[in-house]
Amino acid sequence: MDIKEYRNVYEAGKVECASTEEMRPLEEIIGQERALRALRFGLEIREAGFNVYAAGAQGTGRVRAVRSFLDELAKAKPRASDWVYVHNFENQYEPNAVALPAGRGTEFREDVKRFIEGARQALPRAFQSEEYAKRRDETLQSLQGNRTDLIARINQRAQEAGFVIQMSPIGLLTIPVINGRPVPEEEFINLPDEVRAEVQRRREELNTELRSTLRQVQDIERQGAEAVTNLNREIALYAIGNLVAELKEKYAGAPEVPEYIDAVQNDILENIQVFLGVPEQEQGVPPQFQAFMREIPFRKYEVNVVVDNATVKGAPVVFEQNPTYQNLLGKIEKEVQFGIFTTDFTMIRPGSLHKANGGYLVLDIEDILRAPLSWDGLKTALKTGEAVIEEPGERMGFITAKTIKPEAIPLDIKVSLIGTPMLYHLLYQYDPDFKELFKVKADFDTVMERNDENANKYADFICNLVREENLRHLEREAIARVIEYGSRLAADKEKLSTQFSAVADLIREANFYAVSDGSDRIERKHVTKAIEEKIYRSNLIQQKIEEYIRRGIFLIDTEGEKVGQVNGLSVIGLGDFAFGRPSKVTASIGVGREGIVDIEREAALGGPIHTKGVLIISGYLNNNYARDKPLSLSARLVFEQSYEGIEGDSASSTELYALLSALSGLPLKQYLAVTGSVNQKGEVQAIGGVNEKLEGFFEVCKAKRLNGNQGALIPASNVQNLMLKEEIVEAAKAGKFRIYPVRTIDEGIEILTGVPAGVRRDDGTYEEGTVNYLVDRRLREMAETMRGFQPTTVK
DSSP, X not given: OOGGGGOOOOOGGGXXXXXXXXXXXXXXXXXXXXXXXXXXXXXHOOSTTBOEEEEOOTTSSHHXXXXXXXXXXXXXXXXXXXXXXXXXXXXXXXXXXXXXXXXXXXXXXXXXXXXXXXXXXXXXXXXXXXXXXXXXXXXXXXXXXXXXXXXHHHHHHHHXXXXXXXXXXXXXXXXXXXXXXXXXXXXXXXXXXXXXXXXXXXHHHHHHHHHHHHHHHHHHHHHHXXXXXXXXXXXXXXXXXXXXXXXXXXXXXXXXXXXXXXXXHHHHHHTHHHHHSOOOOOTTOOGGGHHHHHHGGGGGGOOEEEEOOXXXXXXXXXXXXXXXXXXXXXXXXXXEETXXXXXXXXXXXXXXXXXXXXXXXXXXXXXXXXXTTHHHHHHHHHHHTEEOOOOHHHHTTOXXXXXXXXXXXXXXXXXXXXXXXXXXXXXXXXXXXXXXHBOEEEEOOSEEEOSHHHHHHHHHHHHHHHHHTTOOEEBHHHHHHHHHHHHHHHTOTTEEEOOHHHHHHHHHHHHHHHHHHTOSEEOHHHHHXXXXXXXXXXXXXXXXXXXXXXXTSSOOOOSSEETTEEEEEEEEEOSSOEEEEEEEEEEEEEESSOEEEEHHHHTTOBOHHHHHHHHHHHXXXXXXXXXXXXXXXXXXXXXXXXXXXXXXXXXXXXXXXXXXXXXXXXXXXXXXXXXOEEOTTOBEEOOSOHHHHHHHHHHHHHHHXXXXXXXXXXXXXXXXXXXXXXXXXXHHHTTSOEEEEESBHHHHHHHHHSSOOOOBOTTSOBOTTSHHHHHHHHHHHHHHHHHHOOOXXXX
């Protein structure tokens, strides 16, 4: 294998300029054409349900891509309406929502405030004027004369009938007059019966006439009150008419505003006394609250601006970082008045849905799923096309106390969710609403092609970063080193990682070391040091394991040859760091019918994929050696000194090599390590973490002394993933470490044993002395032993 295959070096000469200082800032999202096309489609189509789910791994630029795309898209869109809540004069518990042109909500609030202040000044002046007093007196004068005449007639008729009229709390009393003086009730009952009967007869006749006359008096009083009311309305309309007309004219283009202004005017006319002076102090109200109490009647004329787009250019774009139910869907605040919780329309507060209405809302799916009720609330709003503000407890049916119910606001919004592919698939499978509401998936890839065009875009990205964060500029060689790091992150020499957050962190760390060195530029050595220091901060466990191997606590051989024993390679992931760990894999065999026993599985340490790999080994043995005989084999496979769970099939070829060695009796080279999965046909298949595995074994060999023979077998299909650290490349050039790509088990066993594997002949046999010949012979012997074995009875 050519040393050039160990690492795909990016030649610094391919970088277009000497440093990032000479480069142009990046104005596009690179490596995500598929996702950007989906975003463009999902955010521009207007039909319902075509909201977007931006799926991708953390750090792939999902948020930046969505933000950048939306910022440009929103600028070309019309501005969204302002929304205000106002008092509903027909039902105070259901405030009305009113839409206004963008930027007019706050203006409308101030105009209404000035209108009410003007009314509070104009009405008292109008009703304190001499003209009002004169017209009121003229209106009441004729009615008062008629009332006086009727009262005089009542008194005269009573006098003629022998009675006097006396007012009492329960009405008019008719008291009889006998011998020129009124007779009290206690004297009246002592009069002779015939006298009392006559008086009572005359009293009933008089009362009948009195009732008729009193009705006329009441009609006159009612007419007077109506006349005064009509006069008051006329005067009030005259006083505030210009204010009303000016306000209606200014907002004639907003359909709901003139209707609201008419309702305000009618309410003022019905409550003129509130505007004419200070109401009497209520008993029990402390003096310090009197001013507050005087202002309470006027709160219903306020305007609550819940959405103000005055400063927004184009359609609104809202990124909600904390999508709790109330932050997303709004809330109704409460205040304490005299020990009682109260609320009204002025305490309605908007959520992100309201602020983004007419534009775009961006949410992190993990955040919204963690917030109780938020996900259901969002889906309900999108399904109904309305943003409803209600208490969370009321939504769940826990709160039944009377409160306000604001009018729903119609929604015209596009929602973009940002999350992982796993959550997308889970929601798509288990939430029927999800597939109807989020029909567009923008899939962000973790890698892109490594070519000169994309490499230069990588450099443009670096240029953006250093300028935005005021970092040192990178020299040409440093840029090339970052590009190589991008391939290492991608674990593919033909790809570049699109996890730009990790690349950006590397540049920030390299900048730190450049500043520490007093360098004006970030050089290649600074980037290399940043990579090495990042590893050093996290590789304590790796170094401990290597120390235990060096001291012989963990038994790993890197010299000599042994039968039934081989060095396998696995990867340990610690979250922020992954490293390769060599493990001794051994096989033991005996006659029997158990087949291959996976000790890891028996000990409940092996995962299902690892178990599958062991079962595939059984398939390989059957396919290669059991065509003319039964397998009478009892074999044990185990990872020695393994005390944690084992998962994956990347060690299946390793286990098969150990088993073939045990069956053939041929020793395996302990200075070689092995990784790769195998299928039933003996083909070695690609595995993950090949760089970490090779580097892990190299570190062990280096710790125990490189002898010039050491190396590792990897699947040939993994050669394209090699981006090994420069130290291994240098060791390979010096002939101290070697990598063997293999395609089949036969290729691998030949390298490990130094003996030809052997090809099956037409008669089903193998060439004598080959590995397959020795294995087949041993299995045949075991089958014959099993067939001829007679158990001895112990007496």
